[in-house]
Amino acid sequence: MSFLDRIREINRHDLSAYMDFVVDGCVLGRVRRDRVAILLKSSPLLRRGKGETIEFQADLTTVEARSAGMAAAAATLEAAGHIPALRAELYPATWNFGDPPRFAIDRAAVPFFGLRAWGVHMNGYTWKNGHLHMWIGRRADDKPTYPGMLDNMVAGGQPTGVGLMENLIKECAEEADIPADLARQAQSVGAITYVQEAPEGLKPDVQFCFDLELPPDFMPRNTDGEIADFFLWPIEKVAKTVATTRSFKFNCNLVIIDFLIRHGVIPPDDRDYVALVQGLHP
Amino acid sequence: MSFLDRIREINRHDLSAYMDFVVDGCVLGRVRRDRVAILLKSSPLLRRGKGETIEFQADLTTVEARSAGMAAAAATLEAAGHIPALRAELYPATWNFGDPPRFAIDRAAVPFFGLRAWGVHMNGYTWKNGHLHMWIGRRADDKPTYPGMLDNMVAGGQPTGVGLMENLIKECAEEADIPADLARQAQSVGAITYVQEAPEGLKPDVQFCFDLELPPDFMPRNTDGEIADFFLWPIEKVAKTVATTRSFKFNCNLVIIDFLIRHGVIPPDDRDYVALVQGLHP
Numbered sequence: 220m221s222f223l224d225r226i227r228e229i230n231r232h233d234l235s236a237y238m239d240f241v242v243d244g245c246v247l248g249r250v251r252r253d254r255v256a257i258l259l260k261s262s263p264l265l266r267r268g269k270g271e272t273i274e275f276q277a278d279l280t281t282v283e284a285r286s287a288g289m290a291a292a293a294a295t296l297e298a299a300g301h302i303p304a305l306r307a308e309l310y311p312a313t314w315n316f317g318d319p320p321r322f323a324i325d326r327a328a329v330p331f332f333g334l335r336a337w338g339v340h341m342n343g344y345t346w347k348n349g350h351l352h353m354w355i356g357r358r359a360d361d362k363p364t365y366p367g368m369l370d371n372m373v374a375g376g377q378p379t380g381v382g383l384m385e386n387l388i389k390e391c392a393e394e395a396d397i398p399a400d401l402a403r404q405a406q407s408v409g410a411i412t413y414v415q416e417a418p419e420g421l422k423p424d425v426q427f428c429f430d431l432e433l434p435p436d437f438m439p440r441n442t443d444g445e446i447a448d449f450f451l452w453p454i455e456k457v458a459k460t461v462a463t464t465r466s467f468k469f470n471c472n473l474v475i476i477d478f479l480i481r482h483g484v485i486p487p488d489d490r491d492y493v494a495l496v497q498g499l500h501p
Numbered sequence: 502m503s504f505l506d507r508i509r510e511i512n513r514h515d516l517s518a519y520m521d522f523v524v525d526g527c528v529l530g531r532v533r534r535d536r537v538a539i540l541l542k543s544s545p546l547l548r549r550g551k552g553e554t555i556e557f558q559a560d561l562t563t564v565e566a567r568s569a570g571m572a573a574a575a576a577t578l579e580a581a582g583h584i585p586a587l588r589a590e591l592y593p594a595t596w597n598f599g600d601p602p603r604f605a606i607d608r609a610a611v612p613f614f615g616l617r618a619w620g621v622h623m624n625g626y627t628w629k630n631g632h633l634h635m636w637i638g639r640r641a642d643d644k645p646t647y648p649g650m651l652d653n654m655v656a657g658g659q660p661t662g663v664g665l666m667e668n669l670i671k672e673c674a675e676e677a678d679i680p681a682d683l684a685r686q687a688q689s690v691g692a693i694t695y696v697q698e699a700p701e702g703l704k705p706d707v708q709f710c711f712d713l714e715l716p717p718d719f720m721p722r723n724t725d726g727e728i729a730d731f732f733l734w735p736i737e738k739v740a741k742t743v744a745t746t747r748s749f750k751f752n753c754n755l756v757i758i759d760f761l762i763r764h765g766v767i768p769p770d771d772r773d774y775v776a777l778v779q780g781l782h783p
Contacts, residue, residue: 317770383769407769409762410778427769480691481763487665487689487709488599496692500779 220463222479223491225472226498228465232416240332241272242285242321247312249333249421254301258331261295264288285322293328303327303363303419310336311379316425323379330420336376339387340474341405341429343372343395344454345437351454351482353475354439356394356446358468369460369467370446371474372439373397374426383407383427394446395439397431405431408481411473411499428474430481454484473499502745504761505773507754508780510747514698522614523554524567524603529594531615531703536583540613543577546570567604575610584701585609585645592618593661598707605661612702618658621669622756623687623711625654625677626736627719633736633764635757636721638676638728640750651742651749652728653756654721655679656708665689665709676728677721679713687713690763693755693781710756712763736766755781 237249250258250273258273259265265288268274279285289312296302306327311320312334329336343354354372358365375390377383384403391402408430415422439449452460458479461472477499479485485492519531532540532555540555541547547570550556561567571594578584588609593602594616611618625636636654640647657672659665666685673684690712697704721731734742740761743754759781761767767774 315772316775317772406765407762408765410769410775412775412779425775427774480689483688483690487692490597490599492709493598493692493694493707497694497782500782 221491222462222472222476222485222495223498225461225465225469225476226413226495229413229415229469229473230498230501232414232421237333237421239272240334241268241274242312245314247314247321247334249423250331251420254331254420257299257301258292258296261299261301262288262292264292282320282322286324289322289324289328293325296328296331302331308376309379310334310376316377320379326376326378330417330422333421333423336422336424338374338376338424338426338470339383339390339429340371340426340471341373341387341391341431342474342478343397343431343433343439344478345433345435345451347435347451351484352451353454353457353478354395354433355450355452355457356439356441357448357450359445359447362445365468367447369471371471372431372449374471374474377427387429391431393443394441395449396442397433397437397439401433401437402431405429409477411470411477412501413470413473414501415469424470426470426474428477430478454479454482458484503773504744504754504758504767504777505780507743507747507751507758508695508777511695511697511751511755512780512783514696514703519615519703521554522616523550523556524594527596529596529603529616531705532613533702536613536702539581539583540574540578543581543583544570544574546574564602564604568606571604571606571610575607578610578613584613590658591661592616592658598659602661608658608660612699612704615703615705618704618706620656620658620706620708620752621665621672621711622653622708622753623655623669623673623713624756624760625679625713625715625721626760627715627717627733629717629733633766634733635736635739635760636677636715637732637734637739638721638723639730639732641727641729644727647750649729651753653753654713654731656753656756659709669711673713675725676723677731678724679715679719679721683715683719684713687711691759693752693759694783695752695755696783697751706752708752708756710759712760736761736764740766 239246240248305325308326309323310326312322313320356370360367373390373394388399388402391397410427521528522530587607590608591605592608594604595602638652642649655672655676670681670684673679692709
């Protein structure tokens, strides 16, 4: 097993199994062909478009009307067990972060429609005896998604109406009790992208990455029950765990590989180096 | 003009104008179709293969024989003015850095065959009054390639038989008189890739990127005549110059954009952020 395996495992997908969801002339999402009939039955506000696509009914042109229609569709899909429990957390439907959303939709319904979701992931690191260490979280055993798996120190989805840094500061407080003044020093360092075919649908997602150097004596403490434990590991142990196990939640592997490259832990003469750099942003 | 323009300008190309150069079953390079006749006349060691390809004659199986054949071809192409003056600097012909080269070839002939070339680029930066500054070089007016243009503090091609860090240390000494002990602290931070259609041929290149924080009082001094001037610019001036002018040698723009993203100078809510991150490693 290798770093490259982690990237390839995530990006396995067969787009031919999906039908484009076209909004205002742009492909905004993709729905599995074997779920299209279910979807059209769940929502009279959607229809088949030209060339094997799904689109809104012609009179559904405003963000408000589309959002209301998608809320109704999500409720019907949830009631019939086609999507997980709604989360009362609205995501913007748009392909470019920051563009005006075409509509809002409950986070739990996003993969069913193959819409792009955004998140923030933070690498928390520190130096101990001159040696680079990284803080690792372990997700609570009762978390609905990826229970018990290893995670970045702080990570969260990016909802509507909140800035990236504002969201990161909130997640830093909730997940690791990092004071706002310290969290604000987190540096944006890039983004990773992937297209994952998950049981719930297609996830063509973007995770914005941040690094935060923590004081050596800082001890994280979870406040929202989502993280069960924190570990401070030498960077080599983190690297080995990513390369040789599937202990981390799938996308955290990519965030950490990006960190390892930027901090010179994976050396440039690694045979997979260029494939890794390219694989983090397909 | 924008950062994204710099990336798009480099990657404009039309691969249909090229014929694959296939070696041991792999596409190792690409030759412009309108130059294939010239090439086959220049080298009896190459032939047309199946499916519109170029390949070595069947009996040319060793690295030594292929390298000798390519040396002869390069000399003929140079004499006829089809490639620039040979540089007596051998490049390894391989797609994966560090893989055993299929043959060696003079650097000046690499783009004619559309082979991948590697280089090292180093961002030299420092903090002045708490503010991030970057060292910029201006290429000598008599340099055969991109004379007078702005450049990274240190950059150079990657020849055969030398390690990346060893090469960087050598370039640091030659281009900016950076002592080896200081140069060795440069951190590898990733790589940028691009496929450029240049007059001399196709360049599907990889530049390994390094950051080096310099002491505030360090003054670079060129020793090999390749850099005419050095400037220490506030990072905002560097960013504006990249975004709004074509003053930098084409690929230095990408190395700097990567630096600006990793150091948080280009913020993650920039509308082009994801396109930039992806565009640096197509």
